[in-house]
Amino acid sequence: MFDLPPLSRRRFLGATSAIGLAGALGAVSTGTASAADGNSVVPINWRSLGSYSGADDAGTRVTAILAGSARYLIGPWYAATYTYYLPDGYIDLRGTDERAVRLPAMAAVAATTALVTGTYDPRTLSAANATIRTRNLIRTLAARHRANNPNAATRWGGGWQSALWAYYTALAGWLFWDRLDATERDHVVAMLVWEADRLTTGNDVHLIGTSGDQLYMTRRDGTVVTPGDSKAEEDNWSAAALSLAATMMPGHPGAIRWTRRNVELLLAAAARPADLTGSEIINGVRLSTWLRGTNIADDGTLENHARLHPLYMVAFDQSLYQGFVFGLANRAAPRAALHNIKQTYAALVDKEFPLPGGGTSPIYRPGSAEIYYPEGNDWGTHFPFYFGNFDLLVSLTGQDRGITPRAAEWERLHNTDQLSLMSRFTDGRTYGPNGENTYYGREHRIGAMAGQMYLTLFLARNSTGNRLLWR
Template sequence: MFDLPPPSRRRFLGATSAIGLSGVIGPTGVIGSGTTLSARAADGGGVVPVDWSRLGSYAGADAAGTRVSTVLAGSARYLIGPWYAATYTHYLPDGHIDLRGTDERAVRLPAMAAVAATTALVTGVYDPRTLSAANATVRTRNLIRTLAARHRANNTDAGTRWGGGWQTALWAYYTALSGWLFWDRLDTTARDHLVAMLVWEADRLTTGDSVHLIGTSGDELYMTRRNGTVVTPGDSKAEENSWSAAALSLAASMMPGHPGAARWTRRNAELLLAAAARPADLTGGTTVNGIRLSSWLRGTNIADDGTLENHARLHPLYMVAFDQSLYQGFVFGLANRAAPRAALHNIRRTYAALVDKPFPLPGGGTTPIYRPGSAEIHYPEGNDWGTHFPFYFGNFDLLVSLTGQDRGITPPAAEWERLHNTAQLSLMSRFTDGRTYGAAGENTYYGREHRIGAMAGQSYLTLFLARNATGNRLRWR
């Protein structure tokens, strides 16, 4: 375990960490009397910091807020406490922590941990019972600055750099979101690295026909082409499109004056629409964010009934992966802007398929995916990821409720959020360190605790915008 930076970096990090939360985060979760973000001019390559004072506050005292803040507080405490201490034991000669690789385990996991920790710290949700907020701030900053420094936009060492891969836009999104939330606690070098990283990944998604999710050769934008050809059987591209759109949405929100902002904004909407495209979208005259679906779309990723396939099965866990699209409400909201309506495309249809669509049971009869009156989930064709995922669904329920995408659906999403997130709290109650999972079979993903933390952070930020003291700041254009 280590909490202090090496002597060569202690002057900056120590001075900032000594501030801790006093004078930086007020009792209502608003950046307060210290150096305020609202007082800062845009810097770091044109980044406009979050103006927390203009956004107002959110106490998180309502029922859903209490549940989600409890999940976030526990998850952040575990990730930046025991997990960090066991994973990062020394600094490298350049003053960064050792990520111990360049793959998903080495990069995505700490990036998700940073989302949980930064959100908990800047909103006042952080629980300091086992690690002070000041030391948590130092650790979180270590994650952010190291991840950004190791991206290929800032790093020429082929052995330690990451970026330009199938999933790296998502890793960059997590890292840059954490950095944006922590902007006032980062030095100029870390800020410049964050900007270079995010711009590089965003530009990659808007240039070149051979780039993943862009062209018609190589990797695909759609599972099924409009002529009916199934290009990637049992493997919807919905999730990939949504996470790539996330990086574009964040780049456009953080750097609205950047020369690439218009390109990022347009491609963001295109990927959101492609993610949730269904066969019925290929005909008719629907236009969303200036994009005529019937003429722009070249294929589909979900069925007309709102279901989708992944891992060669109808997969509810990937249906709720549209949470990444709905998070755009808070991303643009933090910039005091409206999110593209494309993020809501076909969400209601997919949610209705979770709640209302009947599926046969092995012993006879039928049931929806959401078992009536229960937190139990029915997986019509099985679940290859494990047995316990209540927060995956409770997170999506909350987002659907806050964005009004459950109109006409009974029971409403708020009731399902209560059931699923109460089950999540029950899982967490088994442990004292804030984690969720025990036996490996409950969730076989090696980043299972980090995934909970990242979802909790983004859910809470959505609540912060939706139930803000200044009014609902989730807007769609």
């Protein structure tokens, strides 16, 4: 029986069939599909990508994190959050803000990744029912975007963070492409195209248009535009939407613009003072003449929330995820995604910071999963997977060369600590008291990172060879 809320069985529209977990990677359709506005999405050709067992040490840890997180999000969290269908057949998002949109979009990334790669754990919810729930998240989020929804009271999009929400939703949709009907596919495309086109209106100073949100914390002349608030994270999450649009729809008329703007935002995100006077050209962009400012210091550190903030240093994970996004399409990601990652990672591992009682310590405490926050952490106390995720990305992309200890050693420490947090619960969640992580989407953030990390591992340690390529 399909898993439907008791009050709404009669309102369910378009149930999908169960996913066969045996040979899941080879079971996905490789045919093309018609997209909105006459554009075509190129589905993921899983057969051409080989396979990944996940049996290596890092893979075993990430698989366990993804399986647990996806089981929690599409199981207990979904059941408690979405209890009925609206008259139009969609679930009730109960708002248009970050809590209402970003959280289910992140949950969808975790669930789709687990389901299509065969890592889903069905012990408390069958794969068939998890598929229905996951499809509900994708189709509802896409349908409620302003590109598809004229109702101002229920639509989202066009906001400061909405490019990231569209990225998560569209990524989940791409992974689940053969499980979506024609209307749902059109909605996913219209949503992503709308957000990507909006981002191409910016210039070398502003994220969008010629005013408003800027690309840099500090201007070229030294003026601090947003004290204590680097624009690195906004730039690289916006770049994520552009990269996905260009990869899913390489034949779209906007693909050239999306590709160029993606590179620009990646470079702006990691821009440091040394880039303003150097001679480096990356993906056709001369840094010294195009950049109008900086977001990180020459030593790789950055500020956010009015402090030097390690959690925002590892937010460059969003840049490194571009390796798997392009890899799923058998394409090389732009070299711009790797820019200055090594400097930031060295600042986590090797740079010494003053201790309150005297002496110094690096952010990564030697031989320990403990993190030192030189100016405090306003988000809570426990974030091992935020760092373990970044460690593994750095290791897989070779951005730890010359840094000691190497990133793989830190990944083991941090992700083992993450599994210890998860072992306290039976439903797959990570966190207990809110003080451990005060973000209301803390479980969803774990799921989204785990999904994207697993896909990166899949491309890097594939049976056909390493598919993480950079041009």
